[in-house]
Amino acid sequence: MDISSVVRAAARRLLGELGAGGLTLEAVADGAGLAVAEVASVFPHRDDLLTALLIDAYNESGAAMEQADQAAAKDGDAPAGARFLAVARALRAWSLDNPAEFALVYGSPVPGYHAPQDTVPPASRTPAVLAGIVRSALEAGELTPPRRAVPGPPLIRPEAVALFGSVPEAPFADVIERGIVLWSNLIGLLAFEVFARTHDSVLDQSGFFDFAIVVTAEGVGLAVPLD
Known part of the structure; x- marks a missing residue:
């Protein structure tokens, strides 16, 4: 055993x-x-167990997204927007199937618990999938230039730049910042649904999620084709 x-x-x-x-x-x-x-x-210790559960949750959700991305891109000509929709749907499915694990990862911090460095690589799998899709869209010329660039000095840490690869040239110099907004909006959408924050305002949760993904992706210049 x-x-x-x-x-x-x-x-x-x-x-x-x-x-x-x-x-x-x-x-x-x-x-x-x-x-x-x-x-x-x-x-x-209890914290050792929480760390193991966190790592499992990050790895499971990250793997679901990676597999969805691989399936969407298997023909080699899938637009990045279709890949983003596929991975977002995969993360939604995992989150709805595992609400307690989603809450552990993205809910309120556990009092007295501080996640160790061991959780960082698994936690990076989700943003890494999103960064890969946005980077592919940029390289393929699929991104629409933003109407307004982020003003002033860089707003992100070097680790975020390293995850993406490098800071693109204008007019996409703020695409990493926009990618983090994309990531946070995705998690926020899922939190609203998992924690039943939209049950009294949204009639079709699945349809609304797809609509929100289309709107959210526009912020990074990515066009998402719905089925």
Whole structure:
């Protein structure tokens, strides 16, 4: 028996009931049918378990997006907008199927928990997929130049530039900033749906999501073709 897998599965079941802040080694041991000492032998502290769950969630959601992008681009001529719609839909599907894990990643911070450096590479998979799509669109001439550029000095950290590759020349010199807006808008859309913030205002959640993706992509100059 792989104790780590058993413990993680039990912890994921409890996430929806207790929330991340309510997870304890004792509760997880009880849910897994194990002794607390057995759980502690794999995850000595609650934070170790939260880190493992975070990494799993980042990797699962990132993999779903990467697979959707690969499927959309398999013919070699898929426009970047179609790829973006595919990966956004894939992240939405994962989020709706795993609301507790989505809340762990994108919800309120867990009091007293500070994510270690180990979570950074898995967390980077989502923005890396988006950056790759925007970069491909830029290289293929598929981006529409913005009507207004970001004024003043750069607004982003060097790590964001490294993820994208380099700062493009004008008129796309602010495309990385716009890409971060794209990313944050995508997560915000999902948070509104997962946390039922649009249930009393949106009639068709799926249709509204696609519409919002089209509108959001326009901010980076990307045209999204709907089916």
